Amino acid sequence: MTAIHGQPDLFGPGPSLPEGFRYQAGLITADEERDLATAIAGLPFAAFQFHGYVGKRRTVSFGRHYDFGQERLREAAPMPEFLQPLRERMAGFAGLAPSALPHVLVTEYAPGAGIGWHRDKAVFGDVLGLSLLAPCPFRFRRAQGAGWKRASVTLEPRSAYLLRGASRTEWEHSIPAVEALRYSVTFRSLR
Numbered sequence: 318m319t320a321i322h323g324q325p326d327l328f329g330p331g332p333s334l335p336e337g338f339r340y341q342a343g344l345i346t347a348d349e350e351r352d353l354a355t356a357i358a359g360l361p362f363a364a365f366q367f368h369g370y371v372g373k374r375r376t377v378s379f380g381r382h383y384d385f386g387q388e389r390l391r392e393a394a395p396m397p398e399f400l401q402p403l404r405e406r407m408a409g410f411a412g413l414a415p416s417a418l419p420h421v422l423v424t425e426y427a428p429g430a431g432i433g434w435h436r437d438k439a440v441f442g443d444v445l446g447l448s449l450l451a452p453c454p455f456r457f458r459r460a461q462g463a464g465w466k467r468a469s470v471t472l473e474p475r476s477a478y479l480l481r482g483a484s485r486t487e488w489e490h491s492i493p494a495v496e497a498l499r500y501s502v503t504f505r506s507l508r
């Protein structure tokens with residue numbers, strides 16, 4: 318059950334998802350999710366103030382860190398051991414070598430936290446996200462005439478997604494304020 322909105326129905330195809338977007342339910346097991354969430358809870362999160370800050374989103378990155386003040390990429394602490402197997406699996410999902418994903422961002426969405434409309438920074442290439450704990454809508458929009466073309470997908474816990482192609486470069490994405498704690502682990506390649 319992928320819970321993708323706008324699947325074909327009796328009236329023909331509904332609004333389709335952006336080109337280059339891929340979704341994989343159940344990339345990790347419930348046991349792996351529990352162990353990851355426990356390890357993630359111990360990370361040194363800091364409040365984040367960008368991308369339309371909503372509520373209490375907190376982040377920590379490893380490998381590289383995007384400095385929004387200086388608008389450049391910096392070295393960051395090495396990826397913790399517990400994220401290495403996940404990096405391998407995410408790389409496999411996207412058809413990449415693990416070494417092609419030198420950066421990871423871990424985000425904590427407390428209840429009421431979300432992320433506003435944005436495209437990820439252009440220094441990054443592919444964007445690969447894993448969702449833990451609570452599900453959330455993942456919204457897409459793209460300018461069309463005077464308005465917006467829109468699409469949405471539900472990110473279930475333990476699922477992974479890939480932003481590549483138009484879904485990465487042409488469409489913006491956002492997540493409305495969550496109702497329950499959600500973690501995401503976002504690996505990115507460099508351009």
Ligand SMILES: O=C(O)CCC(=O)C(=O)O
Nearest residue numbers: 422424432437446501503
């Ligand atoms: O939490 C997510 O899955 C998405 C986060 C995101 O869009 C970002 O950090 O750029």
Ligand SMILES: [Fe+2]
Nearest residue numbers: 435436437490
């Ligand atoms: Fe993003």
